[in-house]
Amino acid sequence: APGGAQEDGDGGGGAPADADKVTLTLNWVPYGEHAPFYHGVAQGFYADEGIDLEIKPGNGSGTTIQAVAQDQTTFGWADTPPLLKGIAAGMPVKSVGVFLQKGPASLEFLSDQKITSPADLKGKTVGGTPGDAMYATFPAWLKANGLSASDVTVVNMDAANKIAQLAEGQVDAIMGFFHDQGPTIEARTGKQVDYLLYADSGLNMLGTGIVASEQTLSDKADLVSRFVRATQKSWAEAVKDIPAAAQAMADNAENEPPLEVLIQQLELAEPLLQLDSVGAPGVNTEQQWADTIELMSQYAELENAGEPSAYWDGSHAGGSGS
Amino acid sequence: MPDTLTDTAVDVAGLTVRFRSKRSSTTALDDVSLRVEPGAFISIVGPSGCGKSTLLKVIAGLVAPTTGSVSLLGEPVTGPMRTIGFAFQRAALLEWRGVRKNILLQAEMRGMNKARAGVRADALIELTGLSGFEEALPHELSGGMQQRVALCRALLHEPPVLLMDEPFGALDALTREQLNAELNRIWRETGTTILLVTHSIAEAVFLGTRVVVMSPRPGRLVRSLDVDLPAARDYAQVMTDPTFGTLTRQIRELLGSAESH
Amino acid sequence: MPDTLTDTAVDVAGLTVRFRSKRSSTTALDDVSLRVEPGAFISIVGPSGCGKSTLLKVIAGLVAPTTGSVSLLGEPVTGPMRTIGFAFQRAALLEWRGVRKNILLQAEMRGMNKARAGVRADALIELTGLSGFEEALPHELSGGMQQRVALCRALLHEPPVLLMDEPFGALDALTREQLNAELNRIWRETGTTILLVTHSIAEAVFLGTRVVVMSPRPGRLVRSLDVDLPAARDYAQVMTDPTFGTLTRQIRELLGSAESH
Amino acid sequence: MVTSKDVQPADRPTPPAPASRFDLGARLLRFLDALWRPAIVLGALFVLWWIASENEWMPHYLVPTPGQVWDTIAGDWSSLMYHSYVTLYETVIGFLLASVLGLATAVLIAYSRTMDKALYPIVLFAQVIPKIAIAPLLVVWFGNGLAPKIMLAVLIAFFPVVVSGVAGLRSTDPELLELSATMGASRWQTFRKIRFPNALPHLMAGEKVAVTLAVVGAVVGEFVGASEGLGYTLLLANGNLDSAMLFAALFLMSLIGILLFVVVEVLEALLIPWHASRRTATPLTTS
Amino acid sequence: MVTSKDVQPADRPTPPAPASRFDLGARLLRFLDALWRPAIVLGALFVLWWIASENEWMPHYLVPTPGQVWDTIAGDWSSLMYHSYVTLYETVIGFLLASVLGLATAVLIAYSRTMDKALYPIVLFAQVIPKIAIAPLLVVWFGNGLAPKIMLAVLIAFFPVVVSGVAGLRSTDPELLELSATMGASRWQTFRKIRFPNALPHLMAGEKVAVTLAVVGAVVGEFVGASEGLGYTLLLANGNLDSAMLFAALFLMSLIGILLFVVVEVLEALLIPWHASRRTATPLTTS
Numbered sequence A: 001a002p003g004g005a006q007e008d009g010d011g012g013g014g015a016p017a018d019a020d021k022v023t024l025t026l027n028w029v030p031y032g033e034h035a036p037f038y039h040g041v042a043q044g045f046y047a048d049e050g051i052d053l054e055i056k057p058g059n060g061s062g063t064t065i066q067a068v069a070q071d072q073t074t075f076g077w078a079d080t081p082p083l084l085k086g087i088a089a090g091m092p093v094k095s096v097g098v099f100l101q102k103g104p105a106s107l108e109f110l111s112d113q114k115i116t117s118p119a120d121l122k123g124k125t126v127g128g129t130p131g132d133a134m135y136a137t138f139p140a141w142l143k144a145n146g147l148s149a150s151d152v153t154v155v156n157m158d159a160a161n162k163i164a165q166l167a168e169g170q171v172d173a174i175m176g177f178f179h180d181q182g183p184t185i186e187a188r189t190g191k192q193v194d195y196l197l198y199a200d201s202g203l204n205m206l207g208t209g210i211v212a213s214e215q216t217l218s219d220k221a222d223l224v225s226r227f228v229r230a231t232q233k234s235w236a237e238a239v240k241d242i243p244a245a246a247q248a249m250a251d252n253a254e255n256e257p258p259l260e261v262l263i264q265q266l267e268l269a270e271p272l273l274q275l276d277s278v279g280a281p282g283v284n285t286e287q288q289w290a291d292t293i294e295l296m297s298q299y300a301e302l303e304n305a306g307e308p309s310a311y312w313d314g315s316h317a318g319g320s321g322s
Numbered sequence B, C: 001m002p003d004t005l006t007d008t009a010v011d012v013a014g015l016t017v018r019f020r021s022k023r024s025s026t027t028a029l030d031d032v033s034l035r036v037e038p039g040a041f042i043s044i045v046g047p048s049g050c051g052k053s054t055l056l057k058v059i060a061g062l063v064a065p066t067t068g069s070v071s072l073l074g075e076p077v078t079g080p081m082r083t084i085g086f087a088f089q090r091a092a093l094l095e096w097r098g099v100r101k102n103i104l105l106q107a108e109m110r111g112m113n114k115a116r117a118g119v120r121a122d123a124l125i126e127l128t129g130l131s132g133f134e135e136a137l138p139h140e141l142s143g144g145m146q147q148r149v150a151l152c153r154a155l156l157h158e159p160p161v162l163l164m165d166e167p168f169g170a171l172d173a174l175t176r177e178q179l180n181a182e183l184n185r186i187w188r189e190t191g192t193t194i195l196l197v198t199h200s201i202a203e204a205v206f207l208g209t210r211v212v213v214m215s216p217r218p219g220r221l222v223r224s225l226d227v228d229l230p231a232a233r234d235y236a237q238v239m240t241d242p243t244f245g246t247l248t249r250q251i252r253e254l255l256g257s258a259e260s261h
Numbered sequence D, E: 001m002v003t004s005k006d007v008q009p010a011d012r013p014t015p016p017a018p019a020s021r022f023d024l025g026a027r028l029l030r031f032l033d034a035l036w037r038p039a040i041v042l043g044a045l046f047v048l049w050w051i052a053s054e055n056e057w058m059p060h061y062l063v064p065t066p067g068q069v070w071d072t073i074a075g076d077w078s079s080l081m082y083h084s085y086v087t088l089y090e091t092v093i094g095f096l097l098a099s100v101l102g103l104a105t106a107v108l109i110a111y112s113r114t115m116d117k118a119l120y121p122i123v124l125f126a127q128v129i130p131k132i133a134i135a136p137l138l139v140v141w142f143g144n145g146l147a148p149k150i151m152l153a154v155l156i157a158f159f160p161v162v163v164s165g166v167a168g169l170r171s172t173d174p175e176l177l178e179l180s181a182t183m184g185a186s187r188w189q190t191f192r193k194i195r196f197p198n199a200l201p202h203l204m205a206g207e208k209v210a211v212t213l214a215v216v217g218a219v220v221g222e223f224v225g226a227s228e229g230l231g232y233t234l235l236l237a238n239g240n241l242d243s244a245m246l247f248a249a250l251f252l253m254s255l256i257g258i259l260l261f262v263v264v265e266v267l268e269a270l271l272i273p274w275h276a277s278r279r280t281a282t283p284l285t286t287s
């Protein structure tokens, strides 16, 4: 589904000539979670804020955060644990609002494994990518569920390689984002996938959100506000009409997953916004950030953690940070 | 010697060789026929580029005839023959081997008895005045020394048929005469059939039982002259023999040369 | 010719060259001194491996003396000299160039006028009997033809000093004589100083104004013999000249050779 | 192994001479003759793949059927062509730069002992660092444009050119260098007319390796940060477990690699028709 | 460029001869002499890095200071040594296999026209497919053990060996083959005593490229699925944004690559002391 995202927006999708050119680098190659951005462009929500948005695929949240830090993209769409690591390592970036408030980190496995609770994992092999947050907090998750590290065998593998290995049965389970990989595996292999969310075992860390550089935050505060506003609107509208959002993505993104997978992925992402408890998408509380920081310090070698304000500027999204 | 069992050691019949490239076509040999009886010593003389080297290579089975046929020791030549010793015009030494090991290549390839081959190699090195250079690599040798190494290599296995392509061309008169005398001795003692290409008319007559004169390209046999001299020859003696004078003059005339040898 | 301005074209003084390898050390030349007047034609004869090639290479500035010094046209030799023409013992042709282009390499390197060099190359090709092979690659040539190409290349630029290392070794008697006569003519007409290494005593005497005889390794100058013959020489004539007979006999004795040339 | 056809010296395959360049018919025939064997082999591989995938010896999400791949290529033809073009472009530029820089470096190394000792370690250092490891750094420094991809192609294709260039330049027959010196040739002349042509057979072997590596370099660059090119396509396909697309991308990459390799081979045949490796052995010598 | 030292033919550097092997003092001196230039260059690069990182021309999360890297290496010494050992092991096995298989393939290609036409396309095909792209497939098929890493090392190091082997084997002087034929040599003898030694200078150039690529292959294999080895360390450091660890891993990888390269160079010096490339040009010829 190729095409110029700017040209064929219905309902005033075209941005005004004097609009700010903005690039958003995603956390990964396009999957359903990204549909709201395409929806926003298609519906003209960004144009309404004077923004001419270009959406670029990414290659992992870490790389996206670095691209933001190096000013190679205006905004990034990235996961929170690597963001914390990056900021602790000295990257001049901040979150301006996490949208997936309930972390999508999960253990995924084929349904025929008959795993229904963490205890069933005993003796299984689990694939994970060294260095990512799920991998780092996995032992804690095991512990929280009354298992010890020796109860499962962890196999290390590259992120892009996980789903093939799971589908092939090389491993019994993988650590991953259920709302991304689940539908993909089901669609491709016809095998049902089940999952256990880390968040459900008390290990809830914030998920993906918008990242901007300190530079942008101080020099173009207004642009940040406009962008966040437009994004919030895009998400709010997208989850109301998931098929339309998925369709917008199918029309304008390139090499995206099939439409039905997009829909499924977005449907699975919707509860993670936790709209019933926070009101608007992307509005976080200080407590959420403190909890995530605490977990990361405890399990993922996040050193000299500091305050939430070091990582998050909630003023643009509204809510308690503002 | 197996060659004594057949009545011709080398039989070349109606041989034509044409080299064709996209650019042009060169007839190197044109209808050459030559019978060599076992134990004969044939000297081949002819102008540069007339096909002498090509003739030897055809006999060795290294170049295929365009038309005509060749047989060696009664066997038709259809591929490389191992019953020969070949001294190439260029020394063709392995640059990674020393003098002695270059000579012993012959023994290694033929699976000869090592100890005996070694002794023989040392004798040949001594004979050709290469003593002291046993370990020297080819690039550390003079042109004449390289040629002598190639000569030793061709002689090492005492082949029934020896093909020699100007083996003494890079040698001084003295060394050349000494080695000529040695070759004469080896030929007499072993009964080897020898075909020798040379540019020295004196050498051709001194060594050969027959001298074959070739025409300029395309190479044809112009004349074959028998050398009526005793098998055992000595330079000083042969030089003064009237047959020698007559023959060299005759060959010189056939080649159109003015020099007296 | 610039060489007429100095009283010595080549001056070799107390030259010793030792090649040392980890294995051994070879003294190629031992205390050699040689003065060559401009326009002279020096023939150098000596046993194989005595250092003749080394001597020429030292004069050309390709090999450095271990002790002693060399000067060329009044200039001390400290590196490769471009005032010479060098015909190497091996043909040293570029295998990727045809005959004509191999000859013209000389012109290209020296930045000679292209058209004139081309004309001269064609004349030399004609002279050496290579016509028809202008485009042939070296591997398509016979040994003698390759040598003639190298000869043409050395003559192309009419150098004031010519160093020739057995340039006719792979040629038949007739071609050799023809080219000898040509070389004699060129030498007379251009006044070139020539140093020629040869194994043919007759050639040495026929061409040279002086014949230098060297001893076996380590190479020393044994004797220098003046050739009292007119500059313009003809083979048939020279052969019968008593001076020729005396000289060749003398050189032959010095070299220990039995042959009459 | 000696066939009657082989033994005719007149039939000896000879290097293409100027005249032959126009002999199109013969050239075409030779070309077709050179093609049937690889065609059979590749055909066999293809059939094997077909059978294996149609019978699902391997699941389709790992190994698609030829039909699926074909459908993908046909379906996304224009987009795939665009991505192929991008990768091809990066590869060619990268390869050309690597050739030029590699040769220049080889010259410095072969000519100067000091440069040899000083440059080789750096070149070696640049070679042994896995490019995939430094690709992210390059992207961070040079952005998401073409630059980092071309740079990776250069970095990865550079080394074989240097190594084979040095080997080739050093293997010049010392006597040819002496010859050149007596002609008063400048360093540049000696290089151009003697050392360089002499090094060509070595060098072309290096170029052949380099051109295939350049493709890999460009693709690796696209892996790390790109929104176009076959590497990007591959990444997407991988993420989507879209094996048909994955194979299509792999197929196109290979095609680019093979195509460029063939171009280099043709160039080699034109540049060094004189070399022993391009003549066949003397007719009757078969070993 | 002609120094008085150069012009003495007696001082001409000569290939290492048997006797010289025991002349340890001289060899050590030559070795030290060969070292100071690279030491200066690498030292300069090091100082540049030091200054750049200490002054934070680049942020520390991208480029750490030498001190940080040193602390990491010293701190994790035994674990890093273990991971290095794993990578070294995979690399060496992979390289050896690639050498053997590559040479065998080169022989088949150089000896048989049919094999040439039939094998080359396959070899080429295997080369142009980016290894990083098929690494996952290998892991899926062969599991997470050593096998896929070694296989990747082999796959990636194979091609240069084949190409240079073919070039070397084909470049044999036809006259030497004729010589061999008149000696009644078997194919095997001709290969062992003539073609192979003749191919060595070419081949070693290929081996040098191959050995550095083998390191890359092993590391790529570890990227895709491993729990040990420097590739794994790198992945971990990357995920943790631990630039000091990343640089430490890169440093050790490079060290392995350089070490193995030097081993191959020494081997080359021992195997082909006779080759023109190992002699210096005739004393006075400097161009």
Ligand SMILES: Nc1ncnc2c1ncn2[C@@H]1O[C@H](COP(=O)(O)OP(=O)(O)OP(=O)(O)O)[C@@H](O)[C@H]1O
Binding pocket: B019, B020, B026, B027, B028, B047, B048, B049, B050, B051, B052, B053, B054, B055, B089, B217, C139, C140, C141, C142, C143, C144, C145, C170, C171, C172
């Ligand atoms: N491989 C080849 N390709 C094409 N032409 C060749 C080849 N070998 C020889 N010729 C041609 O064949 C002719 C005869 O060559 P050959 O080497 O047999 O001469 P020759 O009598 O040995 O000469 P010389 O005394 O100079 O060595 C020459 O004209 C040469 O150009």
Ligand SMILES: Nc1ncnc2c1ncn2[C@@H]1O[C@H](COP(=O)(O)OP(=O)(O)OP(=O)(O)O)[C@@H](O)[C@H]1O
Binding pocket: B139, B140, B141, B142, B143, B144, B145, B170, B172, C019, C020, C026, C027, C028, C046, C047, C048, C049, C050, C051, C052, C053, C054, C055, C089, C217
């Ligand atoms: N590069 C070298 N390294 C070592 N030794 C050498 C080298 N070049 C020549 N020699 C030695 O120097 C001596 C003289 O060699 P040179 O080539 O000058 O002899 P030559 O008189 O030309 O002999 P020929 O008539 O056989 O060509 C020989 O013993 C040779 O082994």
Ligand SMILES: [Mg+2]
Binding pocket: B052, B053, B054, B089, B165, C142, C143, C144
């Ligand atoms: Mg010949």
Ligand SMILES: [Mg+2]
Binding pocket: B142, B143, B144, C052, C053, C054, C089, C165
């Ligand atoms: Mg000599």
